[in-house]
Amino acid sequence: MDDQPNLHQFINEMSSFDEEAAPKAATAAAPGLPAVGEVVEIAGSGSQIRMSAKTLTELQTHSDPAVAMSGQVGSQVKMIVGNTWLIANVRTMAADDNGLIVAQVDFLGEGSRDSSGKMSHFRRGVTRYPIPGSVVMPVTTEDLRAVFAADDSPNIEIGTVYPTDDIRGALYVDPMLSKHFAVLGSTGTGKSTSVSLILHRISELSPEGHIVMIDPHGEYSAAFKGCGELFNVDNLQLPYWLMNFEEHCEVLLTTHGADRERDADILAKCVLAARTKGKDMSQYGKVTVDSPIPYLLTDLNTIVTNEMGKLDRAGDTLPYQRLKQKLDELKADPRYTFMFSGMLVSDSMPSFISRLFRLPANGRPISIVDVSGVPSEITSVVVSVLARMVFDYAIWSRTEAQRPILLVCEEAHRYVPKDENSGAQAVRKILERIAKEGRKYGVSLGLITQRPSDLAEGVLSQCGTIISMRLNNDRDQACVRAAMPEGARGFLDAIPALRNRECIVCGEGVSIPIRVRFDDLEPEKRPASSDPSFAALWRETGGEEGIIQRTIKRWRGHGR
Incomplete structure (x- = not known):
C-alpha cells in the first residue's frame, strides 16, 4: 500500500504538461526548438493534444513562419513514433482548467526521420500512432518542404503553400482528373482567374490534351484565345439532329x-x-x-x-x-440559326467532333464553348448535347486508342440543381452519369460553382479533389464540410477567412490537404470577369449617344 500515493502522484504529473521538462525531452528530436505540448488522447484520425499557451505565444515571433504558426487552427504539428515523424493538423483549440490549451488534431501522414531528426519521404496515411504522453513539436518550413515536395508523377504548380513564402503547392494531374474535381467559391473570390490558371497549367503540361469548357457568361474566351479554340453561336454549328x-x-x-x-x-x-x-x-x-x-x-x-x-x-x-x-x-x-439551320443537315459529325474535342489538338488543347448567346430556353439542351457527345464518344471509342477528355462545367449548379423538378432533366442526367461512371471511360468532370449547396446531392461527393475558395454562406460551408475527407476538417474553419485567390485543396490531387495562395496570372491569360470600379467609371463622361445607338443596334440584332 506504500506505493499507492506514488502512483497517484505519477498520474497527476502526467495530467498536466511540464513546460520545463518537455524541451529537454525533445532536444534530440528537434534541436533549437521547444516542444509545444504532449499527446493526451488517441482516437484514430481525430485525437487530442495539450499545449502550452506560453510556449505558443513565444514562438509567434519566430523567424520561421511555419514555426510561428505552430499550434494555431489549420497549422501542423509533429510527433515521433519510432523512426518516423507523424504530422497532424490542428482542428480546434480550447483552454482547460489548468490554463493549458487542449486541441483536437487530425493525423495526415508520416515521414521518415533520419539520425539528425530531419524528415523525408512523406506519405499520406498513418501506420503507427503515438502513445499518450508523447511530445508534440512545432513543424518547420523544412519539414513542410518534405511534406509538400511533389514526386515524379505529372503535376502542376498552382501557388504557394500557406504560411510559407517559397514552398510550391502542386496538384497531381492524373489522380485529380481521373476522379473528377470541383472548384468552389463565392462571387468575387477570384474563382474564374484561378480556374483559368489551373487550365493553363494543364494545357502547358499537355499541349496535345483534350479539354471542353462550357462557359455560360463568355468570360473565358479572352483567357484562352492564344491556346484554345473558341466557339459561340456564330461558329458552333451544332446540328439539331445530334439531339437524342x-x-x-x-x-x-x-x-x-x-x-x-x-x-x-x-x-x-x-x-x-x-x-x-x-x-x-x-x-x-x-x-x-x-x-x-x-x-x-x-x-x-x-x-x-x-x-x-x-x-x-x-x-x-x-x-x-x-x-x-x-x-x-x-x-x-x-x-x-446556330442549331436549327437547313445548312446543318449534312453529316458533319466527324468534323464537329474533331473540332470540339481537339482531335488532334495541334497545340491548342482546349475548346471554350461560349453559350452566353444561346437563347435561355434551350441553353440546358445545348449543354446536354455537348456533355452527352463527350460521354457517348468515350463509350463508342473504347476499342480505339484512348483519348481521355476533360469536361469543365462553369456554373454547375444551373445544370445539376438540387431541385429535381426544375426542368432540364436531360443535362442533369448526363452530368450525373459522367460524375458516377465517367472515370471508367476516360471522361473527367470539372465542376465550378459559387453555390455548392444548390448542387444535386451526391454530385459533389463524386469529386475526388475539392478546391474550395472563400464561401460566405453557411449552407455552402456545411455542404463542403460533408464532401471533404475527415482529415481535412481542420482546414474547413479557415474557409470563411480565406483571402481572395486563396484556397483549401484536399483529396486525390494532393498528398495532404493544403492551403494555397494562387500564383498571379499574366493579364493576357485572365478571363474577362473583373468587377467594374463604380467610383472610377462614374467619373467618365462623353460619347453616351453613340454608346446607346450601337448598343441598341446589337440588342435588336441579337449581336449579329
Missing part, C-alpha cells in the same frame, strides 16, 4: 402531364421516320429514335403533316398542330 429523343422533347414539346406523354409518343414516331427516310439502313444497323443520324427538318414537318392527315375528322389533331407550330417557330427565329 429526350432533348428533342425538351425543345419541341410545350405541354405537361398526360398531354405531354401523348405528344412525346407522336414525336418519337415522327423523328424515327425522319431519321430513316430515304436512307440505306443496311449501313447503320439498328437505328433508334436516339441515333445521331442526319434528317431534314422539312422531312419531319412533312411527316407530322401526313400523320395529322391520316386522322378522321373526329380525331384530335392538336398534338400535331403544336409540333408543327413549334417547328415553324424554330426555323423562323434567327436566334436558333
Whole structure:
C-alpha cells in the first residue's frame, strides 16, 4: 500500500504538461526548438493534444513562419513514433482548467526521420500512432518542404503553400482528373482567374490534351484565345439532329402531364421516320429514335403533316398542330440559326467532333464553348448535347486508342440543381452519369460553382479533389464540410477567412490537404470577369449617344 500515493502522484504529473521538462525531452528530436505540448488522447484520425499557451505565444515571433504558426487552427504539428515523424493538423483549440490549451488534431501522414531528426519521404496515411504522453513539436518550413515536395508523377504548380513564402503547392494531374474535381467559391473570390490558371497549367503540361469548357457568361474566351479554340453561336454549328429523343422533347414539346406523354409518343414516331427516310439502313444497323443520324427538318414537318392527315375528322389533331407550330417557330427565329439551320443537315459529325474535342489538338488543347448567346430556353439542351457527345464518344471509342477528355462545367449548379423538378432533366442526367461512371471511360468532370449547396446531392461527393475558395454562406460551408475527407476538417474553419485567390485543396490531387495562395496570372491569360470600379467609371463622361445607338443596334440584332 506504500506505493499507492506514488502512483497517484505519477498520474497527476502526467495530467498536466511540464513546460520545463518537455524541451529537454525533445532536444534530440528537434534541436533549437521547444516542444509545444504532449499527446493526451488517441482516437484514430481525430485525437487530442495539450499545449502550452506560453510556449505558443513565444514562438509567434519566430523567424520561421511555419514555426510561428505552430499550434494555431489549420497549422501542423509533429510527433515521433519510432523512426518516423507523424504530422497532424490542428482542428480546434480550447483552454482547460489548468490554463493549458487542449486541441483536437487530425493525423495526415508520416515521414521518415533520419539520425539528425530531419524528415523525408512523406506519405499520406498513418501506420503507427503515438502513445499518450508523447511530445508534440512545432513543424518547420523544412519539414513542410518534405511534406509538400511533389514526386515524379505529372503535376502542376498552382501557388504557394500557406504560411510559407517559397514552398510550391502542386496538384497531381492524373489522380485529380481521373476522379473528377470541383472548384468552389463565392462571387468575387477570384474563382474564374484561378480556374483559368489551373487550365493553363494543364494545357502547358499537355499541349496535345483534350479539354471542353462550357462557359455560360463568355468570360473565358479572352483567357484562352492564344491556346484554345473558341466557339459561340456564330461558329458552333451544332446540328439539331445530334439531339437524342429526350432533348428533342425538351425543345419541341410545350405541354405537361398526360398531354405531354401523348405528344412525346407522336414525336418519337415522327423523328424515327425522319431519321430513316430515304436512307440505306443496311449501313447503320439498328437505328433508334436516339441515333445521331442526319434528317431534314422539312422531312419531319412533312411527316407530322401526313400523320395529322391520316386522322378522321373526329380525331384530335392538336398534338400535331403544336409540333408543327413549334417547328415553324424554330426555323423562323434567327436566334436558333446556330442549331436549327437547313445548312446543318449534312453529316458533319466527324468534323464537329474533331473540332470540339481537339482531335488532334495541334497545340491548342482546349475548346471554350461560349453559350452566353444561346437563347435561355434551350441553353440546358445545348449543354446536354455537348456533355452527352463527350460521354457517348468515350463509350463508342473504347476499342480505339484512348483519348481521355476533360469536361469543365462553369456554373454547375444551373445544370445539376438540387431541385429535381426544375426542368432540364436531360443535362442533369448526363452530368450525373459522367460524375458516377465517367472515370471508367476516360471522361473527367470539372465542376465550378459559387453555390455548392444548390448542387444535386451526391454530385459533389463524386469529386475526388475539392478546391474550395472563400464561401460566405453557411449552407455552402456545411455542404463542403460533408464532401471533404475527415482529415481535412481542420482546414474547413479557415474557409470563411480565406483571402481572395486563396484556397483549401484536399483529396486525390494532393498528398495532404493544403492551403494555397494562387500564383498571379499574366493579364493576357485572365478571363474577362473583373468587377467594374463604380467610383472610377462614374467619373467618365462623353460619347453616351453613340454608346446607346450601337448598343441598341446589337440588342435588336441579337449581336449579329
